[in-house]
Each structure stands twice: as C-alpha cells, then as structure tokens.
Amino acid sequence: MVNLATCLPFTVNRCEFVCEKHGKVEGYYIETESERKYVCEKCEAEEQEREQEEEIARQADLLRQERISRYKERNIEPEYWDKELKDFIPKTPEQKKALEAVKQMIAEKSGKVILLGSNGVGKTFLGSMAVKAMGGKILSMYEITTMIRQSYSVKAVKTELEIVQELASIPMLVIDEMGRSKGSDAELNWLSYILDKRHTRNLPFMLLTNTHLSRDCPKKGCDFCFERFVNNDVLSRLRQNSQIITIKAPDYREKRG
DSSP, X not given: OOOHHHHSSSXXXXXXXXETTTEEEEEEEEEOSSOEEEEEHHHHHHHHHHHHHHHHHHHHHHHHHHHHHHHHHTTOOGGGTTOOGGGOOOOSHHHHHHHHHHHHHHHHTOOEEEEEOOTTSSHHHHHHHHHHHHOSEEEEHHHHXXXXXXXXXXXXXXXXXXHHHHXXXXXXXXXXXXXXXXXXXXXXXXXXXXXXXXXHTTOOEEEEESOBOGGGOTTSSOTXXXXXXXXXXXXXXXXXXXXXXXXXXXXHHHHHO
C-alpha cells in the first residue's frame, strides 16, 4: 500500500494552538519546506457556513431576478412584484366579490371579469395577481393603442395583425384603464377582434375601468358610462358568461400616503 503522506509535498499534523479569534483550540497545521500554517477548525467551519449562506443568498437572488424578469415581460408594475392574492384584504362586499371572481378565474383558467370603480379600490391589484398566476400580460388601453400605432412605422418589429393576434392568444389578458380616452372606430375594431377571439377560444380576460355602467349612471346616461367605450360586438360578448362587478370601497392609497 502506498503511504500518501510520503507522496505529498507537505505534512498535516494535529495540534493545539492559540487562534486569534477563538483562543486556545484544537486544530492542525500544514507544514511545507518553507512554512507552517495553522488551521483553526472553528474558523474553518464558520467560513464554510458563510460560503453556504452566500450561495443560498446568491441562488435566492437569481430566483428573484428570474421572477422580476417574468413580471416585466408580463408588464406587471414593481408595486405588485412582492404581492400575492392573499395580500388583498377586502373591506367591502364588492371587493370580496371581486376577489372571489378572480380566484375562480385562476382556478378554472377561463372566464371574463369586468371590474368597475374609482381609483385605489384594488382593480389593478387583482388584475396583476391574475396575470402572475396565469401568465399573459396586463396592459392599459393607452399602451395597446400606442403599440398598434407604432406598428404602422416602417421600423416596426411587429405588424398590427401580429400584435392583435398575440393579444388574442396569450394565456391571460388584462386591459386596464378602459375609458381613459374615447377610442376611434379602428381601436374599437381591434378590441372587438381580440375579445371575440378570446371568447371563442375560451381564454380568460379582465377589463378594468374607472367608468360606471349606464344602469348606475346618476344622469341616466353620460360620457362616462362604460357602454360608450365599447361597441355592440364587445357588449354582446360581455353579456355571455361574464362577472361584472362595480367595486365600492375607499381609496387604499390615501392610507398609504
């Protein structure tokens, strides 16, 4: 049998010595022809533990960066990156109904949910959580309109048809800020195309808006009635298997401020 100790250019010997950090300890020293190096096993264990903790932290950071990358691709705002559906605490019956509608949509991976209400009642929160759970994207009407207008440029990467087909096919689509501005006939046409295709393919979507239903209008019809911002084709689809909920609740942003 070969004696490995005689083959190495150094020897390892156990000993007692004084560690600068831990005082008198048992350890070992490595001796070469030119030097003797003492090794404290407590220091060694602490260093290994530190390296393990750093590796765990590095892996956790990589996972977080991957999640953030996915959230950016889905157009989820940083405000909601660390949020979960359980963080939405309903304060009113309408908020509870909206929460249950989104939970059902996520569980079934189908359905249509239209949430109406003023700023800060949780519409975008719930829409973002739906996209987090199912994939797809959350986009404002302004963002979609801008994307389509940019497709007319000679430098455009995608055509209008490619954009609307993508939005008609992704796992989940949330359209936020509907009714912020009056859409043109062309915008109503592509919106009708997207929602019609998603309806036919049984793909879920949500519409979020600060407008109100005409039946709830104090003026019995005004420029802020939801029905004024969609055409008859869209309205026809929304009447089929949709949950339309008007959320009444205080603005949670006021408490944060």
